[in-house]
Amino acid sequence: MTITHISAECYPVAKVGGLADVVGALPKYQNSASISSQVIMPFYDNKFTKENVFSSIFSSEILLGNTPIEFNVLVLKEKPLDFDIFFIDIPELLFKEYVYSFDDTERFLAFQIAVLDWMLSWEKHPDIIHCHDHHTGLIPFMLQESYKYETFRKIPNILTIHNAQYQGWFSHSKVGLIPPFNFDHVGLLDWGGTINPLAAAIKCAWRVTTVSPSYMEELKAAANGLESLLSAESGKCSGILNGIDTDVWNPETDHYIIKNYSIKTVNAGAEANKKHLCDTFNLDFNKPLFAFIGRLVDEKGSDLFPEVFKLALQNNNLNILLLGSGNPFVEEELKNLKNDYIGTYDAFIGYDEKLSHIIYSGADFLLMPSRVEPCGLNQMYALRYGTIPIVRSIGGLKDTVIDISETNGFGICHENVTVLEIVNAINRGIILYENQPEYKKIRTSIMNIDHSWHVSAKEYINLYNSIN
Numbered sequence: 001m002t003i004t005h006i007s008a009e010c011y012p013v014a015k016v017g018g019l020a021d022v023v024g025a026l027p028k029y030q031n032s033a034s035i036s037s038q039v040i041m042p043f044y045d046n047k048f049t050k051e052n053v054f055s056s057i058f059s060s061e062i063l064l065g066n067t068p069i070e071f072n073v074l075v076l077k078e079k080p081l082d083f084d085i086f087f088i089d090i091p092e093l094l095f096k097e098y099v100y101s102f103d104d105t106e107r108f109l110a111f112q113i114a115v116l117d118w119m120l121s122w123e124k125h126p127d128i129i130h131c132h133d134h135h136t137g138l139i140p141f142m143l144q145e146s147y148k149y150e151t152f153r154k155i156p157n158i159l160t161i162h163n164a165q166y167q168g169w170f171s172h173s174k175v176g177l178i179p180p181f182n183f184d185h186v187g188l189l190d191w192g193g194t195i196n197p198l199a200a201a202i203k204c205a206w207r208v209t210t211v212s213p214s215y216m217e218e219l220k221a222a223a224n225g226l227e228s229l230l231s232a233e234s235g236k237c238s239g240i241l242n243g244i245d246t247d248v249w250n251p252e253t254d255h256y257i258i259k260n261y262s263i264k265t266v267n268a269g270a271e272a273n274k275k276h277l278c279d280t281f282n283l284d285f286n287k288p289l290f291a292f293i294g295r296l297v298d299e300k301g302s303d304l305f306p307e308v309f310k311l312a313l314q315n316n317n318l319n320i321l322l323l324g325s326g327n328p329f330v331e332e333e334l335k336n337l338k339n340d341y342i343g344t345y346d347a348f349i350g351y352d353e354k355l356s357h358i359i360y361s362g363a364d365f366l367l368m369p370s371r372v373e374p375c376g377l378n379q380m381y382a383l384r385y386g387t388i389p390i391v392r393s394i395g396g397l398k399d400t401v402i403d404i405s406e407t408n409g410f411g412i413c414h415e416n417v418t419v420l421e422i423v424n425a426i427n428r429g430i431i432l433y434e435n436q437p438e439y440k441k442i443r444t445s446i447m448n449i450d451h452s453w454h455v456s457a458k459e460y461i462n463l464y465n466s467i468n
């Protein structure tokens with residue numbers, strides 16, 4: 001069986017967040033489960049494309065409305081990944097230093113049209129087309145409705161929703177950019193008076209998955225406007241928990257971290273990484289280190305961080321280290337806080353893959369007070385590196401973290417996203433840290449939890465089999 005994944009991000013080529021991690025890992029695990037899985041993504045102007053050599057295997061031109069636009073399909077000439085990957089190169093639209101920006105409608109529409117135009121030239125169609133998030137959400141619609149792609153009508157396609165907050169909305173005035181289709185069906189594109197690519201995909205895809213079972217249920221009550229649509233389509237929807245790439249995220253071999261370690265050597269290993277963080281960010285090695293890694297957006301609860309950090313740091317009995325970027329007001333406040341808590345607090349505003357790995361290995365606790373968390377990968381990385389997650393019980397966090405007050409519990413959970421509940425959860429972490437034998441016992445036990453892709457990759461294969 002051949003699966004074609006289509007995505008805006010894929011690790012290690014281009015990563016903004018968790019979407020890249022999933023699309024960079026799932027195909028690899030699917031290949032090892034004896035199906036053939038490949039990825040098609042845009043060709044961006046970034047570190048990966050600068051450092052690698054590519055060759056062109058196809059050239060043509062698409063029509064975006066009435067405008068002809070040239071595109072190439074590129075492949076890696078050397079250093080292949082663990083799965084086949086194809087790049088859609090549209091120099092004037094996609095070849096930018098960023099993945100997402102203000103002009104995404106034209107960029108991702110051109111990408112999706114180029115993917116399908118190129119597929120028209122294939123001798124054999126894929127058995128399944130697997131689309132990820134709204135950037136590829138018009139593909140299920142075009143497969144079903146566009147005259148040009150009539151030969152694809154019988155190809156089963158799947159949409160995976162990694163985050164329903166973002167839907168790719170654009171005005172009906174741009175409908176002419178979509179290749180001609182039966183206009184009686186234009187309603188399939190619409191949700192709430194605008195063209196909504198995520199809604200169109202939910203309506204047209206053969207199956208819809210979310211990245212955890214709990215998130216699937218929660219979306220019926222809170223989906224940024226799509227609640228009733230998801231309830232109506234629930235018969236074809238299911239939640240499959242993400243896995244993690246245990247080759248990339250392995251404290252025994254991770255080349256980013258300062259000292260590698262296994263379950264047996266975690267105490268010395270994690271401490272060496274903590275020492276490095278404390279030296280680099282002027283923190284106090286003798287106090288527990290609480291960290292956050294991620295996008296500074298309201299979904300992650302980051303608007304509360306300045307107040308949370310002030311309250312938590314006032315007793316001078318912990319360190320906090322943050323790595324992230326996003327809302328400029330929050331960034332500014334987090335930077336300003338540095339002056340007030342020298343020696344126990346620091347924030348690195350920006351994106352740094354290496355630093356993120358060192359933090360997963362060197363922090364004592366990882367904070368995830370998310371308002372919305374479709375799956376969350378960070379808590380699973382933390383577990384694998386022996387760092388205790390402190391999470392709000394929602395979405396995938398609810399599916400992967402059990403509070404220490406429960407039987408076999410190993411994390412700290414809170415119900416609501418309020419300053420007081422987050423600070424209270426941090427205080428529970430401090431109490432746990434003071435009981436070093438118990439803290440170390442949990443640290444070792446969490447490293448044994450298996451969140452590798454093996455189980456979830458099989459669930460996807462079962463789903464593919466059910467529609468193929």
Ligand SMILES: Nc1ncnc2c1ncn2[C@@H]1O[C@H](COP(=O)(O)OP(=O)(O)O[C@H]2O[C@H](CO)[C@@H](O)[C@H](O)[C@H]2O)[C@@H](O)[C@H]1O
Pocket residue numbers: 016017018019021022162163211242293294295323324325350351352353356373374375376377378396
């Ligand atoms: N500043 C920074 N520097 C370095 N690394 C950084 C970083 N900011 C984030 N990262 C990395 O990006 C990834 C974030 O993954 P998440 O799953 O937590 O979030 P995201 O919300 O992007 O993904 C969405 O898709 C994924 C995948 O389905 C879901 O798990 C999730 O719930 C959903 O919101 C992790 O690998 C993390 O280390």
